Amino acid sequence: MSDAAPEDPLALVGSWLAPRDVATTTMTLSTIGLDGYPSARTVLVSAYDGRRVHFHTDARSRKAAELAAVPRATATVVWPEAGRQLVLTGDVGVVTAEEAWVAYAARTRYLQVLAWVNDHQLAALPDGERRARWAAFERDHGEGALDAPETWVGFAIDPVRVLFWQGATDAPSNRLAYERRADGSWTLERWPG
Numbered sequence: 001m002s003d004a005a006p007e008d009p010l011a012l013v014g015s016w017l018a019p020r021d022v023a024t025t026t027m028t029l030s031t032i033g034l035d036g037y038p039s040a041r042t043v044l045v046s047a048y049d050g051r052r053v054h055f056h057t058d059a060r061s062r063k064a065a066e067l068a069a070v071p072r073a074t075a076t077v078v079w080p081e082a083g084r085q086l087v088l089t090g091d092v093g094v095v096t097a098e099e100a101w102v103a104y105a106a107r108t109r110y111l112q113v114l115a116w117v118n119d120h121q122l123a124a125l126p127d128g129e130r131r132a133r134w135a136a137f138e139r140d141h142g143e144g145a146l147d148a149p150e151t152w153v154g155f156a157i158d159p160v161r162v163l164f165w166q167g168a169t170d171a172p173s174n175r176l177a178y179e180r181r182a183d184g185s186w187t188l189e190r191w192p193g
């Protein structure tokens with residue numbers, strides 16, 4: 001990590017989440033489980049709007065229920081080959097219908113179909129039946145463009161804390177730890193580890 005650190009971390013988040021990487025970049029999304037235990041899973045980073053990190057999911061999912069109860073989350077993105085880790089914690093809001101539609105349209109056909117068919121009822125069926133339902137959906141809908149199902153929902157994390165971890169093979173790893181003040185400016189500390 002160079003000695004120069006920006007006062008505001010948001011542009012640095014943008015340069016780490018370079019646009020070409022968004023939509024193929026994954027993050028570990030940690031929420032607070034309804035039982036109080038941490039709840040984590042991998043999701044795609046759908047977009048970064050210069051302030052908030054967006055992701056999309058099924059409105060009937062566990063994470064959606066957890067975020068409805070406590071709208072706070074941490075996103076952890078790791079780039080092992082670059083020796084980088086970004087940890088971003090913040091308040092979570094639902095994105096606009098337009099933003100959700102754009103993200104759905106950008107998904108692969110496979111993920112678009114998945115958003116339509118993969119519900120609890122399907123998951124409980126034997127493999128052969130699940131495959132048959134998938135094939136029937138494909139047959140019924142052909143190659144035509146799909147609209148997002150009503151269960152498609154997007155969320156965005158508005159950061160209050162951002163940690164940039166930079167590793168090295170010939171020097172100590174180093175973190176830039178930012179915390180947002182009430183007035184919107186940021187405090188910065190350097191941490192080991």
Ligand SMILES: Cc1cc2nc3c(=O)[nH]c(=O)nc-3n(C[C@H](O)[C@H](O)[C@H](O)COP(=O)(O)O)c2cc1C
Pocket residue numbers: 026040041042043044045055056057058061062063064
């Ligand atoms: C590489 C990868 C990417 C994934 N991307 C998403 C995603 O963008 N949205 C999503 O809802 N689930 C995604 N999943 C599935 C989630 O990890 C998770 O199993 C699912 O969303 C249900 O999570 P929940 O029960 O905690 O709500 C992805 C899984 C993997 C392995």
